[in-house]
Amino acid sequence: MFTFREMFASLAPFFNFREMLASLAPFFTAAVVIVLSPFVKEHIPSAVSDYLVSMYEKWVSRFSTPQVTLVIEEKGDLKVRNQIYDAARAHLRTLITKSTKPKRFKVSKVGRQNESAIDIVENEDVIDIFEGIRLNWKLDGEDSDNDSDTYFELSFDKGFENKVLESYIPGIVDRYESSQNDDNVAVKLYSRDGSYGDWSHVIFKHPFTFEKLAMDSKQKEMLIKDLNRFIGRKDLYENVGKAWKRGYLLYGPPGTGKSSLIAAMANYLKFNIYDLKLSGRCTDEDLRSILLSTTNRSILVIEDIDCGAELDDQRTESDSFTLSGLLNIIDGLWSNCGQERIIVLTTYDKDKLDPALLRPGRMDVHVHMSYCTIDGFELLASNYLQIEGDHHLYRQIKGLLKNVEVTPAEIAGELLKSGGTDVVLRGVVEFLEQRELGKAKAAELKELLKRADIDVDAEGIVKFLKQKKLENVKAAKAEQLLNSGDTDVDVEGLCQNFQAKKI
Numbered sequence: 001m002f003t004f005r006e007m008f009a010s011l012a013p014f015f016n017f018r019e020m021l022a023s024l025a026p027f028f029t030a031a032v033v034i035v036l037s038p039f040v041k042e043h044i045p046s047a048v049s050d051y052l053v054s055m056y057e058k059w060v061s062r063f064s065t066p067q068v069t070l071v072i073e074e075k076g077d078l079k080v081r082n083q084i085y086d087a088a089r090a091h092l093r094t095l096i097t098k099s100t101k102p103k104r105f106k107v108s109k110v111g112r113q114n115e116s117a118i119d120i121v122e123n124e125d126v127i128d129i130f131e132g133i134r135l136n137w138k139l140d141g142e143d144s145d146n147d148s149d150t151y152f153e154l155s156f157d158k159g160f161e162n163k164v165l166e167s168y169i170p171g172i173v174d175r176y177e178s179s180q181n182d183d184n185v186a187v188k189l190y191s192r193d194g195s196y197g198d199w200s201h202v203i204f205k206h207p208f209t210f211e212k213l214a215m216d217s218k219q220k221e222m223l224i225k226d227l228n229r230f231i232g233r234k235d236l237y238e239n240v241g242k243a244w245k246r247g248y249l250l251y252g253p254p255g256t257g258k259s260s261l262i263a264a265m266a267n268y269l270k271f272n273i274y275d276l277k278l279s280g281r282c283t284d285e286d287l288r289s290i291l292l293s294t295t296n297r298s299i300l301v302i303e304d305i306d307c308g309a310e311l312d313d314q315r316t317e318s319d320s321f322t323l324s325g326l327l328n329i330i331d332g333l334w335s336n337c338g339q340e341r342i343i344v345l346t347t348y349d350k351d352k353l354d355p356a357l358l359r360p361g362r363m364d365v366h367v368h369m370s371y372c373t374i375d376g377f378e379l380l381a382s383n384y385l386q387i388e389g390d391h392h393l394y395r396q397i398k399g400l401l402k403n404v405e406v407t408p409a410e411i412a413g414e415l416l417k418s419g420g421t422d423v424v425l426r427g428v429v430e431f432l433e434q435r436e437l438g439k440a441k442a443a444e445l446k447e448l449l450k451r452a453d454i455d456v457d458a459e460g461i462v463k464f465l466k467q468k469k470l471e472n473v474k475a476a477k478a479e480q481l482l483n484s485g486d487t488d489v490d491v492e493g494l495c496q497n498f499q500a501k502k503i
């Protein structure tokens with residue numbers, strides 16, 4: 001014969017007692033509502049109804065364990081992204097994709113993505129079970145105008161705080177971090193809207209690799225070795241107490257492949273790119289939070305560093321960022337947050353930069369991106385036209401390349417034109433010949449200006465354009481235009497103009 005207790009114990013695995021009680025709760029609630037309804041209240045003494053209510057509350061509290069709720073904000077007090085929030089979001093996406101779906105969830109598919117993506121929605125409970133602990137996640141504040149109001153609430157039974165804080169959450173964060181470092185994970189390109197905007201990202205699909213990059217082969221080899229040494233030196237950086245970061249300065253005219261080199265570095269290392277456009281509205285404070293909101297294993301890129309804003313320390317910190325603010329980002333205290341960080345600055349003319357910025361420890365490696373060399377041309381021709389070995393037009397092209405300055409971007413533009421290999425290469429010859437002609441014309445212009453006793457040369461013209469507050473890059477393009485054979489320069493008119501300006 002079974003006792004009642006034994007019978008109950010044998011049935012226990014099949015019933016969740018608390019759930020059973022939870023399902024009975026509506027009946028008890030109904031009982032209390034009846035007791036408290038005005039009609040019943042009129043007919044039973046208040047002492048009796050109070051007693052029934054307190055009994056009900058006691059009964060309910062016997063079976064319900066107090067809950068603890070953790071709040072995980074998207075952005076903390078420093079207004080920078082909270083990694084636990086990002087990790088939690090990724091965990092919940094995987095959870096609802098792989099296991100039971102909540103009652104409401106989002107589904108979307110963008111562009112050429114192979115599969116549709118599932119995501120959680122606001123105010124919807126998502127249940128996770130970890131080592132028998134029931135964890136209730138809820139997203140809130142996503143519809144708010146202020147994105148620092150978005151947060152997760154994670155509720156669970158009191159008493160499991162340590163387990164959740166010491167095992168569950170760290171596990172989620174670890175999985176998130178290693179998924180970000182996974183070789184198969186696509187590289188992301190982050191950019192920001194305005195100085196206060198948040199980083200938003202797209203999948204970086206730039207197929208550039210070092211093999212495709214036309215640059216001095218020794219320099220390329222040195223760079224790859226340097227990157228390998230950098231990522232393999234975690235212990236060394238730790239032992240000597242240095243931040244695990246490295247700065248690269250890429251300098252050279254527009255179109256010589258600075259952006260392409262950054263793409264090759266990111267694809268090689270599988271590091272995300274943070275593309276920072278510095279504007280005068282960005283303050284030192286902004287720079288600090290920008291740095292804090294980037295993740296490990298990333299490349300922070302500041303292109304055309306000489307054009308973003310006049311860098312000097314005369315400006316006050318509240319106006320816009322200062323040189324010392326930037327130096328702080330690069331090697332000051334703030335740069336010690338995080339690991340495996342690369343900073344890349346690009347410029348047209350490195351002589352324009354403050355020497356303080358170029359010091360080793362700040363910009364550790366300086367890479368000169370030059371005009372197209374003969375080797376560079378051969379590599380581009382092999383990339384674009386799949387020419388292996390020699391071609392009968394190469395001799396002529398190589399001869400012309402020795403005399404003129406053309407960027408790899410210009411050669412790439414020619415090689416992309418339609419037609420068979422011979423037609424395209426003949427196009428390259430014509431292009432280079434025109435450039436050679438342009439060079440002669442520019443020399444002639446210089447000579448005429450000199451003869452007209454105008455103390456200005458080609459560089460002087462560029463200087464004039466700069467005085468007119470044209471940006472450096474634009475001025476470089478103007479210089480290129482003046483040098484190009486396509487420019488039909490009215491030399492006399494130009495002379496008169498300069499005389500009038502008394503340059």
Ligand SMILES: Nc1ncnc2c1ncn2[C@@H]1O[C@H](COP(=O)(O)OP(=O)(O)OP(=O)(O)O)[C@@H](O)[C@H]1O
Nearest residue numbers: 212213214215254255256257258259260408409412
């Ligand atoms: N060194 C190079 N090797 C191979 N392709 C190159 C190289 N330089 C330029 N290109 C080609 O020209 C295009 C433009 O070059 P890229 O934007 O990398 O130059 P850049 O120096 O960064 O120019 P800018 O300073 O104007 O941004 C590239 O997409 C690539 O196709």
